[in-house]
Amino acid sequence: MKAQTIARELALLALPQLSKAQKKLAQSQPRELQLTLEEMMLKAISTLREETQEALEAATAELQRSNDRLLNSQTRASDVEGARVMTAEAIELVQTAINRLGQALEMPETINNFNRPDVRSYALELLVKATEETAQVDLLLSKSIVDWQLGRLPKIDRDILRLAVTEIVYLGLEERIAINEAIELAKRYSDDQGRKLINGVLRRVTEQLKSGV
Template sequence: MASRQQPRRTARVLALLSLSQIRIKSDQLEDLEINDLILGAIRTLTIEVENTLETAADELNRSNDKIFKSETRTSDVSSARIMLKDAIALTQKAINRVGTIVEIPEFIQVSRETEVKQYAIDLISCIRNNKEEIDSLIDGLMTDWTVNRLTQIDANILRLAVAEMKFFQQDHKIAINEAIEIAKQYSDDDGYRFINGVLRKVSNKLLEN
């Protein structure tokens, strides 16, 4: 089972990361090459790295202002330390993402490339063609929230898992567990817990019908 799931796991990650970067029409998706998907994934991660480093730089500047431009009250120093700690954490996150970018081509190469490409394209196509229905299902199970208000990564992780459960007849437990593992890598602690909760509600709803 593990060897059978590995190409699909790779395809899920590739679909997730390239989804927002693929601009061609749905009927042209079959013409995509694996390198097109890899390039889309790398672009997504590169944008995230740039945004994360920009936020880290802002935190460093604010920390600097607290220390050097204000009276050195204990509260200011404590606040500056928190900002510095946040900046370091953000920088580490960016470094980890750079590592992911470097690993993507090798990650694909060690999997069954044709199977990875086709399943990634199938997922992207399914989400594009059924986005309204998928989003409506997710929105109906969230309280005072909508999928469009989530981060792009979290929203697309949900869409991928819902597409697998609803349109690919994937075992719900597998779909949810795979989504959680991806969220642990590309979201944060709050993100993956939230995704877990929403997908369990989706699973229950689908099983009722």
């Protein structure tokens, strides 16, 4: 997994804590700011560990339920159709469990790469810029949201958008890559509606930037 991808996820997980520490961050010296942001990233790592454990526990429960469905299809189904339905439910539960296990297996890579200098450096740079330029980023996003308000979006969708715009405007990330990376985060942390919204808003942001509005 690329350093920026790992750093971006860490920044996303640390970003919700920024609002709680906004005043402290504004008054911090550069070294203090870095230490505070690193502390937030450590909390983000802790969150990832908890999510990994929860994903594994959920996958275990789903596999057990799948096993129960298969047993019931053999012993309790009154006809072929009933057995078919129970088997289909069992297969669906197994697929869900596999998806959860896939997510859980990705998380340790993010956790283990936290101490990579390139990961820490980019995550800190992204968090610092997202903090410093929140007002300008939010202004740009507000102009790009149709029939809705930025403040009414789910927090996770808002944070994904803020990070993507920060990378495009202030860190020089190519627009196409920023949008794709934001969508990948949305697939993992948001839902289908959030993913579509993020895609649409960021495309309108890029149109604004190109037109100079």
